[in-house]
Amino acid sequence: MQRRTATTLVSALALGAGLAVLPTQAHAATVVVDTTAELTSAISSATAGTTIQVRGGTYYPTATLQSTANGTSSSRIHLQPYGSETVKIDGSNLPDGDWIFKLTADYWTVSDITFQNSPDSAVVCQSCASTYWSNVKTINGGDSGFTLTGDNTTNNTVKNLDSYGHYDAANHGENADGVAVKYGSGTGNLVTGARLYNNSDDGIDLWSFSSPVTVEHTWAFGNGENRWSDSAFAGDGNGYKLGGDGESVAHVVNNSAAWDNAGNGFTENSNTGAIVINRTTAYANGKWGYYFATGAARLGKNLAVGNGSGLVNKGSSVVSQGNNWDPDIATPSFISTDATTTYNARQSDGSLPATSFLTTGSSTIGATMD
Ligand SMILES: [Ca+2]
Ligand SMILES: [Ca+2]
Numbered sequence: 001m002q003r004r005t006a007t008t009l010v011s012a013l014a015l016g017a018g019l020a021v022l023p024t025q026a027h028a029a030t031v032v033v034d035t036t037a038e039l040t041s042a043i044s045s046a047t048a049g050t051t052i053q054v055r056g057g058t059y060y061p062t063a064t065l066q067s068t069a070n071g072t073s074s075s076r077i078h079l080q081p082y083g084s085e086t087v088k089i090d091g092s093n094l095p096d097g098d099w100i101f102k103l104t105a106d107y108w109t110v111s112d113i114t115f116q117n118s119p120d121s122a123v124v125c126q127s128c129a130s131t132y133w134s135n136v137k138t139i140n141g142g143d144s145g146f147t148l149t150g151d152n153t154t155n156n157t158v159k160n161l162d163s164y165g166h167y168d169a170a171n172h173g174e175n176a177d178g179v180a181v182k183y184g185s186g187t188g189n190l191v192t193g194a195r196l197y198n199n200s201d202d203g204i205d206l207w208s209f210s211s212p213v214t215v216e217h218t219w220a221f222g223n224g225e226n227r228w229s230d231s232a233f234a235g236d237g238n239g240y241k242l243g244g245d246g247e248s249v250a251h252v253v254n255n256s257a258a259w260d261n262a263g264n265g266f267t268e269n270s271n272t273g274a275i276v277i278n279r280t281t282a283y284a285n286g287k288w289g290y291y292f293a294t295g296a297a298r299l300g301k302n303l304a305v306g307n308g309s310g311l312v313n314k315g316s317s318v319v320s321q322g323n324n325w326d327p328d329i330a331t332p333s334f335i336s337t338d339a340t341t342t343y344n345a346r347q348s349d350g351s352l353p354a355t356s357f358l359t360t361g362s363s364t365i366g367a368t369m370d
Contacts, residue, residue: 014059014073035261036061039089043067043101049075054113056085059091064102071107072104072128081112091118091141099124100141104150116140122166122184126150127184133158135350139164143198144180145246153181153211155188160350166199167228173200173235185210185230193351194218195342198227199236203261207269208245216254217352217370219342224262224286237262237283248295250274257358257367259339260285265307267291277302281358281367283337288313290323299323303330305367324365332360 035075042052058352071077081087091100098171104126111134117123118141138145145163163178170258178196196203203220214292224237249275258265265282272295281303282289289304296317304311311325336356344353
């Protein structure tokens with residue numbers, strides 16, 4: 001049973017002429033749920049102004065939790081834990097191929113919830129606008145952890161996501177990324193503060209997305225390593241896969257890092273657009289630190305160290321300035337190459353854990369790792 005705890009009642013206001021203004025926002029309500037049935041119902045019946053507060057525990061839906069209801073800029077729909085309780089939504093009881101949570105909706109805010117063990121993708125936002133995802137975790141699913149897809153995907157913010165352990169067994173790991181912004185279009189999409197690691201395919205993949213996406217303050221590491229004893233393993237393992245499928249688009253990556261990925265740290269992946277990569281670090285990736293062989297990327301103040309194929313593979317259309325492969329640019333020493341602290345719990349404000357890993361103290365080159 002749903003417990004409605006704070007139905008908003010707006011007093012009718014008498015105007016000078018004696019007319020009453022009646023509230024138009026009839027559904028503003030807080031709904032507290034503590035069973036899977038209540039959670040399913042609350043999500044499917046949410047309307048503009050609804051806040052769903054989920055009591056602590058692990059929920060096992062048997063069908064995809066989903067909504068097509070839009071909030072508005074002034075009456076968003078919220079999905080969040082009750083107070084500071086710990087909420088996990090687990091896909092173990094879903095049919096094969098199902099997702100845990102799907103929105104085709106605008107103006108939702110989803111925060112502080114873990115989506116784990118999905119048989120397929122964990123969270124998919126299709127043609128969403130102005131959604132805000134804060135400190136969500138997507139863990140150990142059967143395809144990509146967090147996906148934005150479809151046309152009219154605009155102004156979505158993904159802040160402080162942890163997405164790890166995804167593996168699509170049927171495809172031998174070929175598809176499961178930490179974040180996928182794929183097959184769609186729309187401007188104003190931002191991924192910030194993410195940790196994307198130990199996924200079978202890429203950290204973040206922008207395949208066939210035709211509008212610029214911005215990524216910042218993000219770490220992609222350990223992707224594309226065969227952690228599943230798959231004898232036909234096919235994961236690519238790029239940290240940042242910034243295009244594909246013929247799109248030419250100027251994605252932006254600022255102040256982010258890629259390490260220990262099986263493939264390239266950062267790659268255009270055939271995107272010929274003016275991709276901007278600024279103040280990032282690529283360390284100990286299996287292939288190139290930076291692979292931009294065919295396009296017109298702008299590479300500035302990046303730091304590449306210890307990558308298997310080399311620092312950078314850049315074509316003649318690339319603009320390169322202030323990177324440690326450019327003339328007269330020194331390579332600063334790392335203060336630490338021990339990545340242990342990067343797995344620590346996030347800080348109390350939800351930001352990345354404090355670390356000295358891959359920091360250099362430089363004010364001019366490489367990621368600042370925060
Ligand atoms: Ca792949
Ligand atoms: Ca991929």
